Amino acid sequence: MLVIRPITEADYPALMRCAEESGHGFTSLPVNEKLIRGKIHHSVESFAKEVSSPGTEGYLMVAEDLETGEVVGTTGIEATVGLDVPFYSYHISKVVHASRKLGVHNIVELLTFGNNYTGCSEVCTLFLRPEWREGANGRLLSKCRFLMMGEYPQRFSKTVFAEMRGVSDEEGHSPFWEWLKDHFFSIEFTHADYLVGVGHKGFIADLMPKLPIYVSLLSSEAQEVIGQVHEKTRPALRLLEKEGFTNRGYVAIFDAGPTVECDVVNIKSVYQAFHCSVEVSEHTSSHEYLISNTEFRNFRAVAGTVDVNTDRTLARISPEMADALRVVDGDTIRLIAQ
Incomplete structure (x- = not known):
């Protein structure tokens, strides 16, 4: 039997192992001792804190095998995002370029850079080691967060979202990032992803294009992966969709993976x-x-x-x-x- 419980300082080796096995694009769990220990410490403080409204708390939990005592996965919730460190995303919208005189009517898509999820709660850091991905283990690791939210709604925001990992290959190459890199960043996806994971986000505001980007100007490879999820993340996305989460046109800024959201009161595992x-x-x-x-x-x-x-x-x-x-x-x- 697996039990989900709050993380403790003693779980550092197990969490680091999860970070190492999670692979590229798993921004919330970078392989960095200082950051991992900091996340654990912040979670321990957050669980001990008296809270009447959501703030900068972060709740990290682990899945423990009761027979062996081995930690085999992790899952987490950020009470809010963007209050201490900016949280960026792209929103996909449409504009019409038309000329009645010329008989031209074109609908084009735009990617607009913004901070629209500021103040929302985020479900994140979901990882289960491969040999344990069977039975109800994955559902337990995902849905336990909604059992917690339903029991303690004052600790979380009205809207909850999840940023899903976008398409990248085994070496960490993202088609969407390749286009951004060539035009604006000049650093590899794995490096940018790591910098975000360790909290060094200043380069995003410095280098990211401020004006909307016409999707039609991107490479065909980059266009194809916008809103697409990494193959290893598809089961997690299906679980969230069954809970009532949906994409409102937001994607991650580095790999263009979809962001899905739902109001807490409309999450199936909360209201049922x-x-x-x-x-x-x-x-x-x-x-x-x-x-x-x-x-x-x-x-x-x-x-x-x-x-x-x-x-x-x-x-x-x-x-x-x-x-x-x-x-x-x-x-x-x-x-x-x-």
Whole structure:
């Protein structure tokens, strides 16, 4: 059984391993000891903080195998973006170039540079090691964040978004970045991606074209990948789309990967979740749920079978699950059907 829990300082080696295995384009987890340790420390402080409205908190969690104690994945939430460090994106829009006299009517697309997600919450840093990508593990790692948001909405913004990894090859070459590099940046995608990951974003404002870019002027290779997701990120995108997330025309500034968003109240795993009182007992049930306790600092989430009564007030869970969630008889848990 996997349990999702807040990260601790002792999880540094495991998080660094996730960073090394995640590959190019995984901006939120660069291979940098100082930054990784800083993210862990910031998360520990954020979980301990009393919060009545979202600020610069960042919540990082890990997936731990209860049998071996091995950490096999990570997932995170930024309470807001853009308040301390600018958050940039491109918005795809359309303009019409027309002349009635000449009988010409052309609709062209523009990429407009901006900061429209400032103040929104971001779900990010989702990574599960390949040998664990089976069963409900991926769904648990993704949806546990929505169980947390539903239980503690005051800690998060009205709108939640996710920036999906765009198209790049195994060497980290991005067709979209290649065009930007040739005209504006003159540095490799992997270098630019790393600089953003370690927080050195000043070069973006310095070098990024300020005026809208006509998509038709880009190379054909760059045009083809706008709004397309990296093959390794497709399962994560499908999960978010099933939750109600959709693309509103925003893409990442480096690889043009899609950004998807949803208001918290419209996220399926938020509005369909329900509470039950716990009864710890051996039981027989074929109903699969994702389950969390209702703690914050000691948040725990698991996946498994639960026997829920007909009026959804009582949930019978196994002693093993109770131990993983750190609950006892009479405690309250939050559930969402898988």
